[in-house]
Amino acid sequence: VWAVVVNSPTGQQTDRIDEIVEFWRQENPDLDVTTKTLSMRLRTVAHLQEQALRRDLAVLGVEMWEVEMLLALRRASGAQRTAGELLREARITSGAITNRLSRLESHGWVRRDVDPGDRRQVLVTLTPAGWARADELIAAKNSAEQRFYAKMPRKTLERLGHDLRTLLATVEARDPSAR
Amino acid sequence: VWAVVVNSPTGQQTDRIDEIVEFWRQENPDLDVTTKTLSMRLRTVAHLQEQALRRDLAVLGVEMWEVEMLLALRRASGAQRTAGELLREARITSGAITNRLSRLESHGWVRRDVDPGDRRQVLVTLTPAGWARADELIAAKNSAEQRFYAKMPRKTLERLGHDLRTLLATVEARDPSAR
């Protein structure tokens, strides 16, 4: 009974995820507890971050996909990129990028032009209104992120960022298509 | 020019995310680089993990939502939970849970019964076929997770899990609705 309360080596109390992993370990003693725990935690925390940002950005009447697109364009030189570049960075399909661009265009935030150099490609350009919208969104997103990570020790945030960078590099080295 | 190649305090090379954050820092010198970097890395790594698991599980003709549901039921005593419990654990809306259960039921993996104790509730029970399916899926998911984290130093995985647990606890303490 007591062991259930503090079985973490770090002295922290067990949480919901520890309990779930413990269930599967009892079913299968060979289970890699470290990997399973990390996998669940990563998914949960990412989900919570996504929800928190979405909630904070909702007051501006904006969806996450719109933020992703306008900021990707805002970073481009001349605020212009091809549709293909945008879909690869956002890791979505070509059908999805067509839909996103149509919606952004109908709001007047981007313009679509055929690339004169290669007429198969579409050049997407941020309009002045889209540029202003992007500046509004990056500011709101920055403060939403601040709120999400507030109260966390600085040191922990830095260590997390560092370890996730290592993980990212390792995964991308194994599977170049993940780039 | 040279500073772009190695500006990480850890001695690692800069990557795509470092470059993006550096762009925004130049636009706004007050930017909290630690937070922004972590936010982007967390989202990216979680996305890659999701894609990797989905790809590995696709050979069984299964979607992630199905794995999530069957494993949640498999853990329950008597392989039975109410629809409400399932939607809270999966963090989805009530409409979504109804649809998921209908699809699982049509495949013969779960059964739906009115709770005799409270006729507003629906009791969801894993069928024998659903139980077998769940056992197949947990095994496949475990090896997919192993593959995703292979090549990573054990020590780093443990530290990541520990730090993410701290983050999760902090977030949930601030916003109990995130539980």
Added chain:
DNA sequence: GAAGATTGAGTGTTCAATCTTT
């Protein structure tokens, strides 16, 4: 009235087929 589940409308995604350009 409140809680739990269902329904339907609206949104946004993937996938496969198609069209244009290279």
Added chain:
DNA sequence: AAAGATTGAACACTCAATCTTC
């Protein structure tokens, strides 16, 4: 033939309205 973008069908989600039961 291959590459880039578009189209439409299928899928799965959220949100708001509704129904039943407490």
